Amino acid sequence: MHPVIQVSGVRKTYGSNVAVDEVSFEVNDGEIFGLIGPNGAGKTTTMECIEGLRTPDRGAISVLGLDPFRDVYKLQNRIGVQLQQAQLQKRIKVWEAIDLWALLYGKQATDGERLLEQLGLADKRNAWFMTLSGGQKQRLFIALALINDPEVVFLDELTTGLDPQARRAIWDLVRGIRERGKTVFLTTHLMEEAERLCDRVAIIEHGRIIDIDRPQSLVNRHCPDRSVVLASDDPHAAERFRAIPQAETVTCSGTQITIRGRGDDLVTEVIQCISENRIRVTDFRTILPNLEDVFLKLTGHSIRD
Numbered sequence: 687m688h689p690v691i692q693v694s695g696v697r698k699t700y701g702s703n704v705a706v707d708e709v710s711f712e713v714n715d716g717e718i719f720g721l722i723g724p725n726g727a728g729k730t731t732t733m734e735c736i737e738g739l740r741t742p743d744r745g746a747i748s749v750l751g752l753d754p755f756r757d758v759y760k761l762q763n764r765i766g767v768q769l770q771q772a773q774l775q776k777r778i779k780v781w782e783a784i785d786l787w788a789l790l791y792g793k794q795a796t797d798g799e800r801l802l803e804q805l806g807l808a809d810k811r812n813a814w815f816m817t818l819s820g821g822q823k824q825r826l827f828i829a830l831a832l833i834n835d836p837e838v839v840f841l842d843e844l845t846t847g848l849d850p851q852a853r854r855a856i857w858d859l860v861r862g863i864r865e866r867g868k869t870v871f872l873t874t875h876l877m878e879e880a881e882r883l884c885d886r887v888a889i890i891e892h893g894r895i896i897d898i899d900r901p902q903s904l905v906n907r908h909c910p911d912r913s914v915v916l917a918s919d920d921p922h923a924a925e926r927f928r929a930i931p932q933a934e935t936v937t938c939s940g941t942q943i944t945i946r947g948r949g950d951d952l953v954t955e956v957i958q959c960i961s962e963n964r965i966r967v968t969d970f971r972t973i974l975p976n977l978e979d980v981f982l983k984l985t986g987h988s989i990r991d
């Protein structure tokens with residue numbers, strides 16, 4: 687694994703407000719890396735320090751072996767940036783913005799047409815920026831971030847304000863960027879997005895990184911609990927389930943039985959128990975923990991609080 691972004695001991699304060707503190711991590715070549723955390727956690731600050739748009743008070747940052755502040759011009763050609771908050775002139779047309787950006791990088795405008803097509807903006811190519819919906823503006827900014835075919839792409843809250851269908855299209859697009867061998871660094875406060883899209887995530891809260899790993903590894907490490915919830919009117923069912931070695935608790939509420947335990951074998955064992963004892967079951971579902979639960983476990987509150 688070869689790191690393309692290296693962040694070490696970064697701290698950034700605004701007056702007396704410590705926005706980012708002692709942040710260190712590496713992003714490897716060809717991965718989708720997500721910085722996840724609630725509003726105000728320090729995601730944008732961290733990302734914009736890496737992009738060279740803000741200067742950290744202390745710490746070291748390197749992107750593609752370059753210093754984002756000192757080598758800003760060299761780096762600009764090799765990275766693509768979508769900012770969380772961006773604006774264009776009200777009356778610039780979509781194709782004009784694409785053309786202008788392509789020109790800045792000396793690229794062919796046909797790449798821009800392809801990007802508009804991919805981002806579902808082809809029929810808006812003649813529309814003024816001010817007439818685009820929030821989601822369409824967002825997609826235009828992603829197109830502009832990709833126009834120089836960058837080696838590293840920075841996407842700050844890439845699907846905020848998008849409908850579920852557009853969100854999925856963007857996820858596919860981001861996976862496509864990775865397939866072309868590029869590296870993606872993104873921020874999100876959507877746990878589902880991080881879980882489905884990111885190879886690795888760093889959880890940040892109050893400016894500090896709490897943990898970094900693959901989403902599934904974080905879940906397995908911090909939330910190994912599994913639950914099976916089923917409905918049965920068999921009077922002996924609960925007692926049978928209590929005999930399962932991996933079942934830690936079995937609770938009943940009317941005909942509903944909840945079996946809680948640890949490890950991947952719990953579900954199989956419950957199914958075996960049902961089959962061996964011929965227990966009549968009228969409902970069956972599993973509750974598996976996700977990143978949302980990891981966040982709750984690590985911080986004591988939900989990311990949306």
Ligand SMILES: Nc1ncnc2c1ncn2[C@@H]1O[C@H](COP(=O)(O)OP(=O)(O)OP(=O)(O)O)[C@@H](O)[C@H]1O
Pocket residue numbers: 700703704705723724725726727728729730731732770875
């Ligand atoms: N330019 C600025 N001047 C002063 N304070 C700032 C500035 N930018 C950010 N902050 C403060 O730094 C902290 C971190 O903000 P930041 O924008 O990095 O958070 P974030 O994780 O990106 O949040 P969000 O999910 O809302 O985008 C917040 O307390 C914020 O008020």
Ligand SMILES: [Mg+2]
Pocket residue numbers: 729730731770842843
């Ligand atoms: Mg932000």
